[in-house]
Amino acid sequence: MRGFYIGRYQPFHDGHQHMVEEIAAEVDELVLGIGSAGDSHTTRNPFTAGERVMMVTKAVENLPVTTYVVPIEDLDRNSVWVSHVQSMTPRFEVAYSNNPLVVRLFEEAGVEVRQSPMFRRDVLEGTELRERMIHGRDWETLVPEAVVSVVEEIGGVKRIRRIAETDSNGAGPSDQ
Numbered sequence: 001m002r003g004f005y006i007g008r009y010q011p012f013h014d015g016h017q018h019m020v021e022e023i024a025a026e027v028d029e030l031v032l033g034i035g036s037a038g039d040s041h042t043t044r045n046p047f048t049a050g051e052r053v054m055m056v057t058k059a060v061e062n063l064p065v066t067t068y069v070v071p072i073e074d075l076d077r078n079s080v081w082v083s084h085v086q087s088m089t090p091r092f093e094v095a096y097s098n099n100p101l102v103v104r105l106f107e108e109a110g111v112e113v114r115q116s117p118m119f120r121r122d123v124l125e126g127t128e129l130r131e132r133m134i135h136g137r138d139w140e141t142l143v144p145e146a147v148v149s150v151v152e153e154i155g156g157v158k159r160i161r162r163i164a165e166t167d168s169n170g171a172g173p174s175d176q
């Protein structure tokens with residue numbers, strides 16, 4: 001059986017890693033969708049699809065299942081989103097998500113969905129991690145080591161801070 005798990009992964013953190021490890025115990029192969037693939041350089045989506053492909057690929061490289069990492073751009077039409085996802089990915093039988101819209105769309109399309117409890121959600125949340133990067137608080141211990149290396153390689157913290165500064169100077173929203 002092949003499973004599918006999508007997220008924006010801005011950045012990929014230990015909550016995602018925990019989910020992926022649980023999913024790997026239930027499936028033979030795993031497809032990881034990089035959501036909102038066209039978005040980058042904004043407060044909510046600072047990293048490009050390619051940068052997130054690097055984070056995720058390196059973070060899961062020791063998993064005992066074959067993993068495919070596939071960027072997926074957003075569509076204006078929720079009603080055809082599942083078909084769009086299926087057109088971009090290896091065939092899968094079960095989708096994993098805690099996002100209510102994603103759950104609804106897959107269920108309506110007749111795809112089995114599995115949800116699991118959030119893991120240490122007080123700190124393991126993308127929004128919280130991006131805030132920590134901006135304000136110079138510890139974030140490195142909350143993501144896989146591979147993600148720390150990628151963020152360093154791409155100058156990710158500097159980028160996030162610049163975007164935040166631009167926003168706070170009133171130079172226009174960078175998250176549209």
Ligand SMILES: Nc1ncnc2c1ncn2[C@@H]1O[C@H](COP(=O)(O)OP(=O)(O)OP(=O)(O)O)[C@@H](O)[C@H]1O
Nearest residue numbers: 007008009015097098099118119121124125126127
């Ligand atoms: N700590 C966590 N434990 C388990 N699942 C999580 C955790 N954080 C996020 N997820 C789930 O992983 C998927 C992808 O999440 P996403 O990339 O939006 O991360 P996020 O941490 O919620 O980020 P953001 O705060 O940027 O929206 C979603 O189904 C989400 O519910």
Ligand SMILES: NC(=O)c1ccc[n+]([C@@H]2O[C@H](COP(=O)(O)O)[C@@H](O)[C@H]2O)c1
Nearest residue numbers: 006007008035036074075077078081099
């Ligand atoms: N119409 C659409 O394009 C559509 C619908 C549902 C989810 N998505 C995407 O799926 C991903 C879901 O991931 P999160 O659970 O991290 O929000 C996001 O990138 C979201 O934009 C897109």
